[in-house]
Amino acid sequence: MMDFDVAAPDPAGMVASLSSLGYSLPAAIADLVDNSISADALGVDVYFTWEGQTSWIAVTDDGRGMTEAELVTAMTVAARGPSTVRSATDLGRFGVGLKSASFSQARKLTVATATDGRWRVRTWDLDVVERYKEWRLLREPDEATSALLAKLTNGCRHGTVVLWEQLSGYHDAAVAKEDQKTREQFYAEAERTEMHLAMVFGRFLERSARCRIRVRGTALTGWDPFLSGHPSVQTQPPEVLPLGSRSVRVQAYILPTVRRLSDIEAAHAAGPHGWLGQQGFYVYRRDRLILAGDWLGLRSLRREEKFNRARIAIDIPAENDADWGVDVRKASVVPPVSLRGHLLRIAKNTRDLASRSERQHGNVASLSHGDPLRFAWNVKRINGRILLRINRKHPLVDAVAKDGSADPALVRALLRLLEETVPVQALRVIHETDTADDPEPFGGPGPADEETLGVAGKVYEVLLGRGHSPEKAREVLNSMSPFNEKRGFWNT
Incomplete structure (x- = not known):
């Protein structure tokens, strides 16, 4: 007979752990948008509303919604593990994205969902969890939350609303609604979120014309890191690398010199993190960007100005993402050992081409000046x-x-x-x-x-x-x- 102890984690400690996974606000919201896309939403809206210490953020969609049982499962931490069979549009993996992303940004998470015009609601209030030391998932929202949900669900018969209240960094007695500096900081986060979502879902938006994403009422235009339509981009032939029973597609691009781009094109091509920060590999899974501009820790590869125009797309099958060490936040990737030699070869060749044409561009400038x-x-x-x-x-x-x-x-x-x-x-x-x-x-x-x-x-x-x-x-x-x-x- 097996002899054992049940060592269940303390709820407050578990909440603290999930809250400190290191999500940025844009990355956390991208996780919520993943869920909306997985629910076959045609429209996704991201709201930022400044109200001082009662400011709130919400992500709403018109997807298929959830039943009562599905809602409870979605609100349960790690209810679905990495091995769970998922649909072809499912961008999740660990079953903690909604909770960990939300707890990293807010003390209060409410989800409302409907499949047939009847809205079902559940709330995580971390003050309640810590007070009672139990995972008490609240069935009835308070009056203030109910009023917000009424505005966000007005006239909708199906879909899901994720509402964040008691926002980290803003839910403080010292934060006043009239504080202009903090208000500007709040909406600057909204702008960063818009840029991040344009990058993460850029390919998805390009290939899926049926779905639109809006941030604060403005439709999102996807960002293409490879300037695919520009005539001066050097597109290298794709390589298909075997990985188990499946394959990985790798394609390198050498972007044009800044001289070949207009000021607007150059600023756009620089991306959210600038030219230096955007060089390297771009790892996609189901057209969702997992990692943007990184040399994947491959031996001897460092960021240098002369490689700024080297960008390489990697498409990995969702079924093999465990082999790539994709983390909970979808922010870290470790390539399989069997592919590292190939990726290093491709990276070095791409960097060499980028450096050579950069050197040529420098010579051209010298010819003139x-x-x-x-x-x-x-x-x-x-x-x-x-x-x-x-x-x-x-x-x-x-x-x-x-x-x-x-x-x-x-x-x-x-x-x-x-x-x-x-x-x-x-x-x-x-x-x-x-x-x-x-x-x-x-x-x-x-x-x-x-x-x-x-x-x-x-x-x-x-x-x-x-x-x-x-x-x-x-x-x-x-x-x-x-x-x-x-x-x-x-x-x-």
Whole structure:
């Protein structure tokens, strides 16, 4: 016979644990929207109402609603575990999202739901739970809550309302309705929530025209982190990686340089967390963004400015999300060991492409505004026309132009330099879409061959003839395109 003790958790301690899971307000509301989508809602509304210490937030939907038994189950902590079979639209997993998200933001959670015009209500009041040390799920809301529910359910015959009262940080005697600074902070949270929902449900809104989400009455427009419709995005071929009996789809994107975007496009593409914060992997499950802009802890991958335009979409099957370590908040992902090598390879390749085109963009800027000693060409756009001019201040060009003897070796060196440094990248950036297959001067980075050394030697002689010291001449040569990417006597 089994000998055991029943070690049930203390309700107050359990509430404290659920309240401290680390949800942000936008992430907590996204969890509620998940439930609305799972209920086949066609419309979801998020309300923020400032009333000082009695301010409230609500998420309402016109989904199928719940029966009495389903409502009680939904309000029970972890009533459904991760292994529960779920519908194709269900975005939940642990069965604690509604409660943990709500308890992290409010001391009072009320859910009202209807399937046939009759509204059923249950309330968690954490003051009651802590006072009685029991999970007392209240069946009747108080007068103030009932008045709010009446406004939110008016005329609706089916759907669900989730109402938060006694909001964390606002339910305090020191918070007055007339406090303008706190009021602005409250509505700033509403704006952050709108941006977060646009990011999290951006793909869902794009692919499911039947559902609309509104925040404070404004319809949400989804945010596409990959600028899919922009002609200058470099879209890499997708890869399908096997994972058990299913597969994971991975597709990389290199976004255009800021120069290729209007100010509005650039600000939009930066996303809620800015360019640096949005680089990396984007993990989707059933078109819901689970993780946005993260290198997944893969070895040696760090956020750096030169990788800002590298973004990679990963689509994971909901049936395999346990393999990805998706946490309760849907804010953390740990890739399966079997896929880490593939993801690292894809990430490094994408980062390399982003860095290379970023470097090319920097060179283009230098062509227009940099040191006249560095480039043999000047590229400008004036009144909509692209002007390509030989840089007459370049030491080799200047030497040939002024040398009446026209030393044949000097002329040949100049011609080879001009042939090898035609500013193809600049022309592409200004005129066409970005590309990674542009020719590289003298064969690209690496040791200088004999011909490269010959051209560099002539430039070096010209610099010495102009009074530069050998050290200064090598320094100038080392900063000059294309020798700045080659190894030779000037940098060894």
